[in-house]
Amino acid sequence: MPCKRFCLQCVRPFGKQLHLSVRFYRCSPPVGLLQKVKFGDLNADGKLDILVPPNDSYQDIQYVELPVWAPHNCPYCDGSEPITDSYSIHCRYCGIDLKLYYEQNPYNASCRECGLQLQTCYNDPNYPGQSLCCPPTHGSVILAEIEMGYVDNGNQWSCYINTGKGFTATTQNIVNVEYDDKITVMDMNRDGLSDLIQIRGTQAKLYLNSKGTIQSSTPVSPPSTFLPEHPVLCLRMW
Secondary structure, three states: OEOOOOOOOOOEEEOOEEEOOOOOOOOEOOHHHHHHOEEEOOOOOOOOEEEEOOOOOEEEEEEEEEEOOOOOEOOOOOOEOOOOOOOOOEOOOOOOEHHHHHHHOHHHOEOOOOOOEOEEOOOOOOOOOOOEEEOOOOEOEEEEEEEEEEEOOOOEEEEEEEOOOOEEEEEEEOOOOOOOOEEEEEOOOOOOOOEEEEEEOOEEEEEEEEOOEEEEEEEEOOOOOOOOOOOHHHOOOO
16 A cells, blocks of 8 residues: 555653654555664663664666677776667767767777677678677677666664654764665663664674764774674674
């Protein structure tokens, strides 16, 4: 069912104690978001606060059809993946006609797939409208994997500070996150403030909380046997 809303139920009094009731409506697409929501005490007041990370940053990798002559780097400006589809002939960075360049410099034209020098195929009926090809193996157009660049969705986290009667929304610039990151929120230095640990691959970083703001980053050296499923146990801080 489509997602209608994401609800934080206000704190309800029960006798002299306050109990936090957090209600998430069952919906999609927030399922991934709910898995990444973190809970901790950001201001050491004994109440449970909520941290919501930014959207995942990622390396944009696409599979597209490219002309067989398409280089990995522009011969003029060295821009990465200057051609992004089978109809493109101009470098997406400097705008130079790369097809014309390789037609005029055929000895610089090599097959993107196998690296062999390309041949002219103006009159080849198997490649109509094409000037360069790799017969008979790869022809004039290939399916290739290209990296379009890194999509950085920023490091701004949404923080919901528990007041005892509701939540005050704030933001903190902490760290960007990627899909496979493992994030743990807990008090690492026993000052009553929740800190944040980020594990990416075999690297771990600790972001300490200072007066309610998670900010400084400290690299953490994991032991030789790294267990991602138990990130906190693997951090040898002391």
